[in-house]
Amino acid sequence: MYNILICDDDRDIVSALDIYLSSEGYHTIAAYDGQQALKAVEENEVHLILMDVMMPNLDGIRATARLREVCNVPIILLTAKSEDADKVLGLNIGADDYVTKPFNPMEVMARVKSQLRRYTLLGGRDSGGATDDGLLKNGGIVMDDAAKSVTVDGEPVSLTPLEFNILRLLLQHPGQVYSTIQIYEKVWNDPAYGSENTVAVHIRHLREKIEIDPANPRYIKVVWGLGYKMEKV
Numbered sequence: 001m002y003n004i005l006i007c008d009d010d011r012d013i014v015s016a017l018d019i020y021l022s023s024e025g026y027h028t029i030a031a032y033d034g035q036q037a038l039k040a041v042e043e044n045e046v047h048l049i050l051m052d053v054m055m056p057n058l059d060g061i062r063a064t065a066r067l068r069e070v071c072n073v074p075i076i077l078l079t080a081k082s083e084d085a086d087k088v089l090g091l092n093i094g095a096d097d098y099v100t101k102p103f104n105p106m107e108v109m110a111r112v113k114s115q116l117r118r119y120t121l122l123g124g125r126d127s128g129g130a131t132d133d134g135l136l137k138n139g140g141i142v143m144d145d146a147a148k149s150v151t152v153d154g155e156p157v158s159l160t161p162l163e164f165n166i167l168r169l170l171l172q173h174p175g176q177v178y179s180t181i182q183i184y185e186k187v188w189n190d191p192a193y194g195s196e197n198t199v200a201v202h203i204r205h206l207r208e209k210i211e212i213d214p215a216n217p218r219y220i221k222v223v224w225g226l227g228y229k230m231e232k233v
Helices: 011-023 034-043 060-067 084-092 105-121 161-172 180-187 196-210
Strands: 003-007 027-031 048-052 075-080 097-101 135-138 141-144 149-152 155-157 220-223 227-230
Touching: 003 011, 003 034, 011 027, 011 105, 027 034, 034 048, 034 060, 048 060, 048 105, 060 075, 060 084, 075 084, 075 105, 084 097, 084 196, 097 105, 105 161, 135 161, 141 161, 149 196, 161 180, 161 196, 161 227, 180 196, 180 227, 196 220
Parallel strands: 003 027, 003 048, 048 075, 075 097
Antiparallel strands: 135 141, 141 149, 149 155, 220 227
8 A cells, every 4th residue: 555645734635635545545644734744754654745835834845855855755746826936946856746726636646646656666668778787878877777776977876766767768768869748758657738848857957967067968968849868978
């Protein structure tokens, strides 16, 4: 059974999400601000977090940043339509997805299932680009898919599950151009539906971790008007 932490200062929203998730067989844990969310993660095994952005004591953005220092469980932000800047900031500091309020329960459930699927399975595997020792390598990047680890020039790099999957996709097919729609559908396993900006944010964050100069990347290149590719090094 998966444990899902619901964090929102609106108790009616927490109760509603509890009903939806419990009906699908998930166990829920309630928190009403960011501080309670941090405490809940310390005390429980949590597999996914639904995190409101605007909360007292510790808001969802700062709570997400704190959580990313200690865990990589999927975090879905719950945001209002007026909080577009917070959506981008949240994705930048490690959130995996967002749902805009007022939300459709079916959309929430679909995103929860999708994130749990990626978190537990980390997607399908592909032997393209792999070496004889089972590692994916390009220049100074070495990915051990079995161990879910990445090093750059010998130094370990901590990636979120989504960043890991994006990097793996590009490493498996060096030189191949993928559009943002293709990346979203292959990594998120969902139809894109205007989520191209989400891909751009995650790639920017990934570049900050693997590139010496993210503004002039050596590995992940933009092919203007087409998408992204892993430059063969």
